[in-house]
Every structure is written in structure tokens, then in C-alpha cells.
Amino acid sequence: MEEVRFIDLFAGIGGIRRGLEKQGFTCVFSSEWDEECAKTYEANFGEKPAGDITKIDEKTIPDHEILAGGFPCQAFSAAGKQKGFDDTRGTLFFDILRIAKEKKPKILFLENVKNLIYHNGRQTLKIIIKHLEELGYKVTYQVLNAKDYGVAQSRERIIIIASKDKPFDFGKIKPKNPNVKIKDILEKENSEMKFLSPEEYTILDKSLWKEQKTGMIFVGYRNKPIRKKGARPNTEHLSRVHKQCNRIYSSDGTHPTISSTEIAGRFHIYHNGKVRKLTINECFRLMGFPDSYKKISSNGERYRQIGNSVAIPMIEAVAEEIKNQLF
Numbered sequence: 001m002e003e004v005r006f007i008d009l010f011a012g013i014g015g016i017r018r019g020l021e022k023q024g025f026t027c028v029f030s031s032e033w034d035e036e037c038a039k040t041y042e043a044n045f046g047e048k049p050a051g052d053i054t055k056i057d058e059k060t061i062p063d064h065e066i067l068a069g070g071f072p073c074q075a076f077s078a079a080g081k082q083k084g085f086d087d088t089r090g091t092l093f094f095d096i097l098r099i100a101k102e103k104k105p106k107i108l109f110l111e112n113v114k115n116l117i118y119h120n121g122r123q124t125l126k127i128i129i130k131h132l133e134e135l136g137y138k139v140t141y142q143v144l145n146a147k148d149y150g151v152a153q154s155r156e157r158i159i160i161i162a163s164k165d166k167p168f169d170f171g172k173i174k175p176k177n178p179n180v181k182i183k184d185i186l187e188k189e190n191s192e193m194k195f196l197s198p199e200e201y202t203i204l205d206k207s208l209w210k211e212q213k214t215g216m217i218f219v220g221y222r223n224k225p226i227r228k229k230g231a232r233p234n235t236e237h238l239s240r241v242h243k244q245c246n247r248i249y250s251s252d253g254t255h256p257t258i259s260s261t262e263i264a265g266r267f268h269i270y271h272n273g274k275v276r277k278l279t280i281n282e283c284f285r286l287m288g289f290p291d292s293y294k295k296i297s298s299n300g301e302r303y304r305q306i307g308n309s310v311a312i313p314m315i316e317a318v319a320e321e322i323k324n325q326l327f
């Protein structure tokens with residue numbers, strides 16, 4: 001393959017970059033305005049990303065074949081009523097469009113939360129596709145789950161691929177190591193691990209443990225005080241289970257989506273008869289980051305960074321197919 005250059009927008013800590021680099025693509029520009037993320041990025045890739053993308057003149061960005069980015073999702077106020085892409089002005093998607101218009105990359109590789117599909121009564125995605133098509137791209141998209149690509153986390157994300165030549169065919173992406181379980185990536189017991197004592201949780205009878213389609217196995221809940229206010233009679237106990245962070249999942253299955261807050265981001269896991277949360281290293285492993293990845297920020301900041309990132313093996317699987325189909 002000839003050299004394929006990409007730019008890494010909304011770079012975070014470089015999850016997308018790592019996935020693309022693993023398939024042999026070369027990063028020629030990155031942008032991330034959050035100082036803490038930028039420091040982690042620099043420690044790992046040896047390059048400080050440029051700052052606020054809205055302030056960067058598209059003409060100064062190096063030529064590239066792939067524009068990649070997991071952009072923050074925002075509503076478009078004028079919802080497609082105006083001409084050209086002015087109806088996206090003031091959003092970060094507008095910045096993606098103006099760069100694509102100037103630099104004409106062969107491919108745009110966009111990542112977002114699954115909910116982008118339903119955002120603003122489905123208008124957001126419709127407008128995104130319309131504008132990419134107006135620039136001459138053929139657009140396909142699919143929701144993929146990280147658990148199908150070798151990580152023990154159920155994390156659904158939409159991937160949108162805009163291609164100047166033929167449309168990208170998601171049907172050709174093959175799942176890889178789809179059966180990794182939480183227990184496969186756990187660290188040896190150490191002092192960082194905070195176990196709950198047996199009075200603090202309830203494990204359900206084994207006959208009630210069921211593996212969900214997402215690979216998660218719900219096995220119990222924390223004995224948090226029951227919320228009586230607003231609950232219908234005899235359903236008070238459900239408040240414990242309904243509050244997601246009170247749920248306990250077996251290490252024989254997958255972990256729910258890791259989010260960006262330390263409190264809500266990790267669920268309790270049940271492993272070898274004990275209950276605890278994942279360590280920060282285990283969270284990075286659940287996103288497919290190698291142990292050698294440098295984590296230099298404070299602990300709370302690390303959870304935020306990894307929760308906002310991507311499951312690298314899933315990005316890599318898409319990148320591999322881009323290489324096969326479009327280069």
C-alpha cells in the first residue's frame with residue numbers, strides 16, 4: 001500500500017489514531033483543545049495536538065487521504081432549511097465540512113455515540129449525510145459493538161464512512177475474537193482494588209443469571225438504601241437495580257459501556273466470589289489500550305479520558321476494511 005495520510009480531529013487521547021496507525025496509516029495532523037488530553041496524547045505520540053479546531057484555517061492543514069474524528073454531537077438549529085452547509089454553522093460538524101471542502105480527502109471516518117441516529121428526531125444524521133453527499137461523497141454507516149472485536153465491553157458506536165469513490169461496505173467487516181470476557185483482562189489482586197463487603201450487596205440465585213445479547217451477565221446489586229419516594233408500592237426494591245451503577249455483572253461476561261465519569265463509569269463486577277469495581281488499568285484494557293500506554297493525568301481525569309475514547313480494536317477492524325476496499 002502507498003503511504004496513506006490521515007488527520008486526527010477531536011483527538012482526545014488518540015484512540016482513533018492508534019487504530020488507524022495499527023493498520024499502517026500515517027498521522028499528519030491532530031487537533032484537541034483539552035489541555036489534559038493533549039498532554040496524554042503528547043506523552044504517547046510525541047506530538048502536541050493543535051488546539052481549537054474552529055480557529056484553525058483549513059488551508060494550513062496538511063494534505064491527507066483520510067479525515068478521522070469522533071466529533072461531539074450537537075443539534076443543527078436551522079435543520080437543513082438554508083442553502084449549502086450554512087445550516088451547520090456554529091457546530092463542530094461545520095468544521096469537518098469546511099476542512100473536507102478545502103482538502104478533498106478521499107475518505108471521512110467519523111465516529112459517534114449510537115444515539116446520533118435518533119438525535120433531534122433523526123434530523124441530525126440526515127443533515128450530516130446530506131452535506132457529505134453534497135460534497136460528492138458516498139455515505140454509509142453502521143452501529144458496531146466493541147464486544148465483537150476482541151474487547152470485553154459492550155459499547156455501541158455509530159461509524160460513518162464517506163468515500164469519494166465507491167461506498168464503503170460494512171458487511172465485509174469480520175468480527176474478531178468476539179468472546180473475550182471480563183475475567184480475561186483482570187489484573188492480579190492488588191491494593192488499588194476496593195472490594196465490597198458481603199453485607200453491601202446481594203447476589204441473585206444462579207438460576208436467575210442470564211447472558212444478555214450484549215454479552216453482559218447481570219448477577220446482583222448493591223444494597224443501597226431503597227428509594228421510597230415516588231415508587232409504586234412493592235416496587236421500592238427495584239430502585240436499587242434500576243440505578244445502573246448499583247448493578248453487579250459477572251466477570252464471565254462483558255462489561256457495560258464505560259462512561260467518562262469515575263462514579264458512574266464503572267459497574268461492580270463479581271469475580272471469584274467477590275465484588276469490586278474495575279481498576280483504571282482494567283478500564284484501559286477494556287478499550288483495547290496496551291498496558292504500555294502512558295497515563296499521566298490524575299485518576300479522575302484518566303477515567304474521563306478513557307470513557308471519552310474509543311475501543312481501539314473496533315476502529316482497527318474498520319480501518320483494515322477501508323484498506324482492503326478503498327486503497
Ligand SMILES: C[S@@+](CC[C@H](N)C(=O)[O-])C[C@H]1O[C@@H](n2cnc3c(N)ncnc32)[C@H](O)[C@@H]1O
Binds near residue numbers: 010032054069070072
Ligand atoms: C468524544 S471525544 C473523542 C475522543 C477520541 N476519539 C479518543 O480516542 O480519545 C471528543 C473530543 O473533542 C474535543 N473537542 C471538543 N471541541 C473541540 C474543539 N473546538 N477543538 C478541538 N477539540 C475539541 C474534546 O475535548 C474531546 O476530547
